[in-house]
Amino acid sequence: MLKKSLISLAFGSFAIGMTEFTMMGILQDIAKDQQIEIPTAAHLIAIYALGVVVGAPTLVLFTSKYQPKQVLLFLMLLFVIFNGLFAVMPDYDTLMLTRFLSGLPHGAFFGVGSVVATQLATKGKEAQAISIMFTGMTLANLFGVPMGTYLGHHYSWRWTYGIISVCGLATIASIFFWLPKIANYQAQNIFKQLSYFTKKEAWILIAMISIGTGGLFAWMSYISPLMTKVAKLPEENVSYIMALVGLGMVVGNFIGGKLSDSIGSVKASIVCFSAMATCLFLVYFTIHIDGLAYILAFLTGMISFTIGSPVQISLINSARGAETLAAAGGQAAFNLGNTLGAYLGGIPLTYGLAYNSPLLVGIGMASIGALIAFYYKLLRQSQEAIVVAEA
Secondary structure (H helix, E strand, C coil), rough: CCHHHHHHHHHHHHHHHHHHHHHHCCCHHHHHHCCCHHHCCCCHHHHHHHHHHHHHHHHHHHHCCHHHHHHHHHHHHHHHHHHHHHHHHHHHHHHHHHHHHHHHHHHHHHHHHHHEEEEHCCCHHHHHHHHHHHHHHHHHHHHHHHHHHHHHCHHHHHCCCCCCCHHHHHHHHHHHCCCCCCCCCCCCCCHHHHHHHHCCHHHHHHHHEEEEEHHHHHCCCHHHHHHHHHHCCHHHHHHHHHHHHHHHHHHHHHHHHHHHHHHHHHHHHHHHHHHHHHHHHHHHHHHCCCHHHHHHHHHHHHHHHHHHHHHHHHHHHCCCCHHHHHHHHHHHHHHHHHHHHHHHHHHHHHHHHCCCCCHHHHHHHHHHHHHHHHHHHHHHHHHHHHHHHHH
């Protein structure tokens, strides 16, 4: 039976997933409303990612002396305020500002939430507990994003972000009533926590996530033209494709948690990144086959999202005394992967290559992620051998 405490974290994950990914579905509606070009409106995606990168370590550090429950309530209050303001801002400049601010609590919430989930988990099932939290984000892609996109197309994108703020209020209520008080075992000295980033292991993991998860976004950023231009699907069928991707993410999220608890987070990371590269390779060569696009959409969404729990557990295990900061840094790295995947995946298109060419970039990035994970495994083994020899 699912614990209510973990469900409250999943509520927050759902709200954050909606605010991040719905933007891609309503971008043209915002562009029309503000009378700007779509590429200009797309800056709202990049500025949110910047907010995540800035807010993740900053908010974690300056809230480290408070109990995790208090911090989560504070972060969701910021989420509600900033997304509510975004929904009513009149012009592009103020939209950019509030969009940046709405990204600030994202990484910190997942950082604190990941550590809380491991504390609430049954021993040996920590990764599965994290996967329950991330279920909210996968359900957001399956249900929330299509709903928000529909509202944006047929009514107003402002209603969409108003509803997202209401989801944040629901999260606050669920955390207040369902999440127990948890002792804060983080190092409260800011400099002691920051010392985590002086470790070689920290930067190896950040590089692994930033590059490896870029494979997912090199595919996902261009999925609409991939389906219409290469797979030759009607435009109206893209919504079905996105629903299948979301369903695959829901399944893959749970698989990743179970795999991580079964074989260890580092081995699971190697397996997941390798499987992602293999799947993208399969998509590149078979996407044009009639009817196969639907199966591949589910399969790729599933395999790509197995990576979430293993990388979060790897970060937490590498950062004794700074677990929350490490987990939040992982979210910043994930958003950097989002940016890198979209940017690098677009380079072949600028040279006139077909819309399946970003998949080649994705294959390369996921493969590099697997190699870095393998290197990290060897590094840990050598360090453990030294400890044993000195004992």
